Amino acid sequence: MQHLKPAKSFALTAAALVALTGVAMADPDPTAELVIDGELHLVTRAPSDAITPNLPERYSGWLFRESDTRAMQMDDFENPAMLAAEAGADLWTTADGTAGQSCQDCHGDAEDSMAGVRAGMPHLNADGVLWSMEDYVNNCRTERMGAEAWRWSGDEMTSMTSFISLQSRGMPVSVQIDGDAAPYWEQGRDMYYTRYGQLELSCASCHEESYGLMIRADHLSQGQINGFPTYRLKNAGIVSIHNRFRGCIRDTRAETFAEGSDEFRALELYVASRGTGLSIEGVSVRP
């Protein structure tokens, strides 16, 4: 009977997770390991803490996707988001605006200067205002380069945020939520539990109470943002964090908030903190 052991213990682990989430995942595999190009191991299951009292464990959205989508993200040649990151790398070294400067001219190599930036985003700026990565990018463009601001979810911006996020790949999400960040975090938490729209569904209705379940053709995840920006096969393009929030709120038959609004910055901080300890995957692949 010795030879049966590995298979049996695998089944038990899966069953234990199923018991936790209360559901059987057919194709999604709660025990899968996310390894990029056979070398970089990413953390997709992290312990819960006081930030997420209602989650037994934190799970990356990657675990909830089907095996072909998961595989695509494990291979940088297959991952379509890498094209956006490459376009971002080009923009990094391209001079623009009246100052005739590029990002590289001030920040040097992104591999060094941008490592860890995504993991701590969003964070307070020097004036104590909560900013997202897009705000920092546009501030450099308008204030330092004399260039025009990019649209929040336009191609240039999503390419740049993909490139910058990639420099934090594998680092654990770790955002500041205390001190001057606390009021923003609390605003975001209130939003997370607000039942918006004519369907009266909160983020928690779907991503805390129902993750692992099917809502029509979609397998609900915990709605984590550690994988963003993400390449959505359905849109054939990069989706920003605020764009995803907008879509989810719209789907409750609600009047949504604007990308780049104060509300979405606050929500971004709160949702980021719910993913504390998960690896930054930027850039991920989703169906």
Place this chain on the structure above:
Amino acid sequence: MNLKAVTGLVVAGLAFVGTAVADTAPADVVWEDDVMVTASLTGAPGSAEAGVEVLTQRSQGNCVACHEVSALPNVQFQGNVGPALDGVASRWTEAELRGILVDAKHMFPETRMPAFYRTTGFIRAGDEYTGRAANPETFGPLLSAQQIEDTLAYLMTLTD
């Protein structure tokens, strides 16, 4: 008054009786014990066949987004956020099921199930799935009185 005008008035009067008077408006639904709605919202029984459309069409109730119904094996992508609807008519009375359809929060206060026949009390109600604010002039319930009765007629066929 010529004959044409008189007929016009009669027709208008009939149309009025046919909709506004016979259909119970969302605000006028009468609850018993806070969970049951005994009277038909249209004053007549619904059609189970039309009810299947309400259950399965995305543009209508889209109940299968959250519920499985074994009796509809050809309907793809049934969700499981809510319990399977198999045998619901053996678990609940018609009046209870009507109440659950009109506003499930009466029966299940914290439920994720939307209220299908209520028009007030929403936070940032939208104009359908556009993401824009709802127009208070045209804002209506998710389903019409007729659609509620049709859905109910179908649910009543789901016995153990």
